[in-house]
Amino acid sequence: MSDADLRRAAARFGTPLYQYDFDVIERQVLLLRRAIGPRFELAYAVKANPSAGVLHFLSKFGLSSDVASRGELAAALRAGFPRSKILATGPAKSDADLEALVRARVSIIHAEGEWELEQLEKIGARIRGRIPVGLRLNPPWGIAEKRVIIGGPGAKKFGFDIRSAERVLRTSFPHLDICGFQVFNASNVLDARLLVENTQNVLNLALSLSKKYAVPLRSVDFGGGFGVPYAQGEMPLNLGVLRKGLQEIAARVERELRLRGTRLVFEPGRFLVAESGTYVTRVLGTKRSLGVDYVLVDGGVHHFLRPVLLGTPHRVRLIPEKTNGRSGPSSPSKKSLVISGPLCTSLDILHPAARLPLPARGDLLAFENAGAYGYTESMPLFLSHEWPAEIGVRKGRLARLRKAPSAASLLAAQECPF
Numbered sequence: 001m002s003d004a005d006l007r008r009a010a011a012r013f014g015t016p017l018y019q020y021d022f023d024v025i026e027r028q029v030l031l032l033r034r035a036i037g038p039r040f041e042l043a044y045a046v047k048a049n050p051s052a053g054v055l056h057f058l059s060k061f062g063l064s065s066d067v068a069s070r071g072e073l074a075a076a077l078r079a080g081f082p083r084s085k086i087l088a089t090g091p092a093k094s095d096a097d098l099e100a101l102v103r104a105r106v107s108i109i110h111a112e113g114e115w116e117l118e119q120l121e122k123i124g125a126r127i128r129g130r131i132p133v134g135l136r137l138n139p140p141w142g143i144a145e146k147r148v149i150i151g152g153p154g155a156k157k158f159g160f161d162i163r164s165a166e167r168v169l170r171t172s173f174p175h176l177d178i179c180g181f182q183v184f185n186a187s188n189v190l191d192a193r194l195l196v197e198n199t200q201n202v203l204n205l206a207l208s209l210s211k212k213y214a215v216p217l218r219s220v221d222f223g224g225g226f227g228v229p230y231a232q233g234e235m236p237l238n239l240g241v242l243r244k245g246l247q248e249i250a251a252r253v254e255r256e257l258r259l260r261g262t263r264l265v266f267e268p269g270r271f272l273v274a275e276s277g278t279y280v281t282r283v284l285g286t287k288r289s290l291g292v293d294y295v296l297v298d299g300g301v302h303h304f305l306r307p308v309l310l311g312t313p314h315r316v317r318l319i320p321e322k323t324n325g326r327s328g329p330s331s332p333s334k335k336s337l338v339i340s341g342p343l344c345t346s347l348d349i350l351h352p353a354a355r356l357p358l359p360a361r362g363d364l365l366a367f368e369n370a371g372a373y374g375y376t377e378s379m380p381l382f383l384s385h386e387w388p389a390e391i392g393v394r395k396g397r398l399a400r401l402r403k404a405p406s407a408a409s410l411l412a413a414q415e416c417p418f
């Protein structure tokens with residue numbers, strides 16, 4: 001996103017704010033579609049960025065979507081994702097979530113526990129129908145990359161371990177049509193070979209369970225996990241390697257009778273939206289304390305928790321308020337800066353050691369790659385500061401996606417009955 005766009009957005013909508021570049025989202029969809037090839041289906045994981053404007057834009061590319069709650073289901077339907085292309089996955093779906101998913105007739109519900117199957121069976125009996133269900137599996141292998149966030153071998157709250165899955169597959173559920181499997185084994189993987197290997201392993205597992213328990217394979221879902229570089233020096237995912245590996249798998253799939261007509265689904269979130277997003281804050285002031293340079297800004301981890309939650313600072317850019325020659329060869333030397341927000345906790349560090357020239361009051365600091373698991377993975381109620389707005393930019397045109405609720409409207413939603 002250009003400095004000019006960010007300056008324009010900050011002047012028009014105020015700071016702090018989230019800005020998403022829709023041209024980047026489009027680029028990422030086209031890149032990933034090309035890399036996975038026509039045999040694999042792309043379902044957007046709504047949790048990565050559920051902003052209505054983002055969902056609506058993505059739905060226009062004909063993507064499927066993966067939802068984790070009835071709130072995400074409502075958002076996906078409103079955005080225009082067809083129910084026949086909605087999948088549902090989530091480790092603790094409430095009875096109300098399951099009810100809403102069945103009522104909406106989503107294409108498949110990935111169950112993650114026996115109580116979910118029992119609940120779905122009850123709903124199926126009540127509506128006298130058969131509900132399409134996949135089993136989310138927790139396989140005994142991981143993805144051997146140390147940056148993996150979810151997944152890896154061992155006990156987990158996600159899905160069924162293989163022994164539990166086999167027990168379930170021996171049980172009769174007259175109102176469930178168990179017709180697929182899902183495995184989400186890792187998030188933010190940058191090694192394409194590991195993603196290809198995982199895809200083949202998941203397919204082998206699905207095939208062997210399908211043969212052993214006569215499960216029709218209408219859907220095999222490989223989860224998300226396509227990574228983007230956050231830290232300095234990290235290399236982007238090699239899409240050429242991904243493409244070649246998945247092409248080889250697609251060729252093998254053609255020879256497998258059981259996989260004729262099977263949906264082969266990836267459900268990425270981060271890859272499609274992370275790089276589109278920037279969290280923009282304004283510098284309130286700087287101070288030096290015991291040799292450390294602090295930059296205090298008008299946003300913080302209440303809006304952008306990810307850097308402290310995962311201990312991975314995002315790249316940050318200084319955008320001087322005025323373009324008065326403070327950049328270029330004669331620009332001031334860089335320092336190591338601690339960038340912090342207004343929360344009364346020392347956890348509120350947006351960057352522990354940013355290498356930047358010391359900014360001036362009024363300058364902008366823009367945190368990059370904030371489009372996935374940014375705003376909605378944060379805790380905006382903490383300390384009752386105002387929330388950021390969400391802004392989109394498409395081919396140079398700026399538009400608001402979500403108005404920040406005012407402090408007054410947040411107060412108005414509360415009652416004091418005692």
Ligand SMILES: Cc1ncc(COP(=O)(O)O)c(C=O)c1O
Binds near residue numbers: 045047048187
């Ligand atoms: C079930 C499920 N599918 C897909 C995703 C998206 O993963 P990513 O953003 O790494 O592609 C997640 C992320 O947590 C998930 O839990």
